[in-house]
Amino acid sequence: MIKFFDFKREYSGLKEEINIKIDEVLSKGNFINGNELQDFESKFSKYIGTKNGLGVNSGSDALFMAIKALDINRDEEVITVSHTFISTVDAITRNNAIPVFVDIDPDTYCIDVSKIESKITDNTRAIIVVHLYGHPADMDPILKIAKKHNLFVIEDCSQAHGAKYKGKTVGSLGDISCFSFYPVKNLGAYGDGGFIALNDDFLFEKLEMMHNYGQSMKNQYEFVGLNSRLDEIQAAILNVKLEYLDIWNNERKKLANSYNKLLDNSIYKIPCTKEYADHVFHLYVIRTSKRDEIRDYLLKKDIQTMVHYPIPIHKQNAYKNFASSDNIPITEEICSQIVSLPINPWLKSFEVEEICEILNNMENING
Numbered sequence: 119m120i121k122f123f124d125f126k127r128e129y130s131g132l133k134e135e136i137n138i139k140i141d142e143v144l145s146k147g148n149f150i151n152g153n154e155l156q157d158f159e160s161k162f163s164k165y166i167g168t169k170n171g172l173g174v175n176s177g178s179d180a181l182f183m184a185i186k187a188l189d190i191n192r193d194e195e196v197i198t199v200s201h202t203f204i205s206t207v208d209a210i211t212r213n214n215a216i217p218v219f220v221d222i223d224p225d226t227y228c229i230d231v232s233k234i235e236s237k238i239t240d241n242t243r244a245i246i247v248v249h250l251y252g253h254p255a256d257m258d259p260i261l262k263i264a265k266k267h268n269l270f271v272i273e274d275c276s277q278a279h280g281a282k283y284k285g286k287t288v289g290s291l292g293d294i295s296c297f298s299f300y301p302v303k304n305l306g307a308y309g310d311g312g313f314i315a316l317n318d319d320f321l322f323e324k325l326e327m328m329h330n331y332g333q334s335m336k337n338q339y340e341f342v343g344l345n346s347r348l349d350e351i352q353a354a355i356l357n358v359k360l361e362y363l364d365i366w367n368n369e370r371k372k373l374a375n376s377y378n379k380l381l382d383n384s385i386y387k388i389p390c391t392k393e394y395a396d397h398v399f400h401l402y403v404i405r406t407s408k409r410d411e412i413r414d415y416l417l418k419k420d421i422q423t424m425v426h427y428p429i430p431i432h433k434q435n436a437y438k439n440f441a442s443s444d445n446i447p448i449t450e451e452i453c454s455q456i457v458s459l460p461i462n463p464w465l466k467s468f469e470v471e472e473i474c475e476i477l478n479n480m481e482n483i484n485g
């Protein structure tokens with residue numbers, strides 16, 4: 119069985135280190151806002167390259183709070199993509215703002231920069247950029263457009279921990295950056311977790327209060343906030359795992375290279391890496407018109423695949439009354455063609471060879 123993600127393999131290599139850390143936290147009896155969190159906040163923001171960093175409960179919360187902190191209000195518009203995980207867009211609608219969808223680039227699957235400006239109105243306040251699958255979006259032109267139209271840029275880095283754009287780590291380029299530590303991410307906790315990285319001190323102070331009930335000091339609440347924290351146990355686990363992030367990303371890149379080399383690109387559209395990108399391959403996504411057949415066949419051979427994502431957000435029931443699907447043909451076209459093949463640092467190269475062998479011979483098998 120080749121699993122899409124194999125937590126047993128991951129944990130077996132980390133068991134000792136992690137168990138010691140968890141035991142330390144439990145023995146100290148300090149479960150919220152302790153040293154592990156402080157340590158992690160300073161290490162991870164340093165890794166990203168921002169002055170400030172804040173551990174929160176999830177990537178979804180990070181995105182929600184980013185928009186709230188920027189005072190984006192009812193009926194104001196936020197530009198993003200429909201080809202993403204639901205949280206990117208929920209963060210906008212949960213703030214009563216309006217998501218406006220821009221189509222994606224057919225090679226990188228990230229926002230198509232050339233299509234942003236036509237969607238900007240007097241109500242537009244921000245752009246949420248998603249570095250999808252681990253490939254950075256084309257940030258320079260995005261930042262230029264944002265500057266010209268006085269818009270904030272929020273980076274959704276939930277799939278791109280450690281990815282680089284022109285040598286700069288993603289999450290250090292926009293106004294506020296959001297990360298998820300959901301277990302399968304390139305940097306994952308053993309539970310929920312998220313992070314907000316930013317340079318601005320004023321916004322940071324606001325976010326610090328916001329994620330802690332809006333509290334400025336004990337028993338004083340400046341505005342309505344929420345409880346969204348990264349607990350000590352998860353922070354301790356992340357402190358262990360952060361040391362391995364670059365090594366793991368390199369493993370992902372190596373496996374992606376093998377896929378690229380072995381897969382028959384006359385049958386499959388393989389992922390592209392732009393010259394400006396250091397792609398960290400959170401996912402390895404290929405395109406084929408026979409997507410469903412391929413998934414069924416691989417599953418018969420005990421190989422798990424997934425689809426990220428089969429239904430774009432604007433086609434979801436939750437967004438029926440919200441979002442227009444104006445002019446996003448690539449988003450609509452690719453969702454029936456994409457398939458994510460297994461890729462994670464614990465996958466073996468012989469397993470990649472096996473998968474490619476099967477995929478390259480699919481046509482013969484189907485007769």
Ligand SMILES: *Cc1c(COP(=O)(O)O)cnc(C)c1O
Nearest residue numbers: 176177178203205206276298300
């Ligand atoms: C995982 C993910 C999120 C949400 O993160 P959670 O921690 O699960 O809330 C947001 N955006 C993208 C692009 C993601 O992949």
